Amino acid sequence: MQLKELGNTGVMVAEIGLGTWRYKGEAATLRAGIELGATLIDTAEGYYTEDVVGEAIKGIRDEVFIATKVSGRHLAYDDVLQSAEESLYKLGTDYIDLYQIHWPNYSYPIRETMRAMGELVDRGLVRFIGVSNFDIDEIEEAQSFLNNYPIVSNQVRYNLNDRSIEMDLIPYCEEKGITIMAYTPLDDGNLTKQERLFKSNKMKVLSEIADECSKTMGQVALNWCTSNKHVIAIPKSNSLERTVENCGSSDWRLSDEHILRLNDAFS
Numbered sequence: 175m176q177l178k179e180l181g182n183t184g185v186m187v188a189e190i191g192l193g194t195w196r197y198k199g200e201a202a203t204l205r206a207g208i209e210l211g212a213t214l215i216d217t218a219e220g221y222y223t224e225d226v227v228g229e230a231i232k233g234i235r236d237e238v239f240i241a242t243k244v245s246g247r248h249l250a251y252d253d254v255l256q257s258a259e260e261s262l263y264k265l266g267t268d269y270i271d272l273y274q275i276h277w278p279n280y281s282y283p284i285r286e287t288m289r290a291m292g293e294l295v296d297r298g299l300v301r302f303i304g305v306s307n308f309d310i311d312e313i314e315e316a317q318s319f320l321n322n323y324p325i326v327s328n329q330v331r332y333n334l335n336d337r338s339i340e341m342d343l344i345p346y347c348e349e350k351g352i353t354i355m356a357y358t359p360l361d362d363g364n365l366t367k368q369e370r371l372f373k374s375n376k377m378k379v380l381s382e383i384a385d386e387c388s389k390t391m392g393q394v395a396l397n398w399c400t401s402n403k404h405v406i407a408i409p410k411s412n413s414l415e416r417t418v419e420n421c422g423s424s425d426w427r428l429s430d431e432h433i434l435r436l437n438d439a440f441s
């Protein structure tokens with residue numbers, strides 16, 4: 175599994191992680207993904223999957239990188255601290271590697287939210303602070319209230335069918351050394367569906383490139399995401415077979431020509 179630096183932290187993380195929103199699979203499937211090198215697992219208090227993640231990492235805590243999230247409804251100072259404690263309990267660990275704010279919520283002063291996030295790092299309960307679904311202004315404002323720690327990642331929707339962040343967010347994060355964690359990187363499975371080939375030219379291009387690389391369409395779609403050195407992707411699958419397939423989207427690279435053809439087809 176190819177590793178990438180998380181922000182400017184010096185800490186290396188897997189470029190393909192395991193998403194767990196609506197995860198219905200077993201702990202053993204996550205464990206298989208971890209064994210194949212997908213050692214970054216993404217969860218959230220709002221997913222109700224922290225306990226299955228906890229089960230999957232039992233006995234191998236230090237080999238995995240756990241990213242979880244505080245809900246946008248719990249951004250008051252005390253609520254952030256309480257949510258973190260509850261996540262730690264469900265995950266069965268005494269530290270969270272990356273604690274992310276799931277959504278911005280203007281009902282709560284971001285100054286107080288960030289004060290709580292900093293406090294969690296000070297107390298050793300959280301290693302790194304991240305955000306999710308934040309635009310540039312929201313990142314800047316959040317960072318302005320964090321004196322001692324950088325925001326190291328922004329988890330946002332990014333896939334061949336949704337490239338809107340390429341306009342401004344990706345260049346900004348590249349400049350600031352903020353890792354983009356691409357969610358819904360398979361467009362909820364739409365980029366893997368053979369039956370869509372008959373409907374659209376872009377899917378034909380994806381399929382042709384998959385054939386040329388002897389990979390699946392899903393693997394090409396994930397490799398396209400991670401072809402940017404600041405991007406890691408967190409596909410979710412309930413199935414062992416598809417988890418193995420998704421892990422196989424690392425350790426090789428699409429050529430520049432393939433990337434150009436994909437960008438052109440999915441423009």
Ligand SMILES: NC(=O)c1ccc[n+]([C@@H]2O[C@H](COP(=O)([O-])OP(=O)(O)OC[C@H]3O[C@@H](n4cnc5c(N)ncnc54)[C@H](OP(=O)(O)O)[C@@H]3O)[C@@H](O)[C@H]2O)c1
Nearest residue numbers: 193194195357358359360361362363366392409410411412
């Ligand atoms: N921060 C946020 O607001 C936010 C929002 C959405 C998602 N996320 C994170 O991002 C993760 C991934 O996003 P997502 O779950 O929305 O979408 P996704 O990973 O793009 O797609 C998941 C769907 O694709 C299917 N699938 C997975 N691998 C496949 C493969 N190799 N071939 C064919 N089908 C495949 C899955 O079905 P099976 O399970 O049956 O394989 C599932 O239906 C989430 O689990 C979550 O951790 C974060």
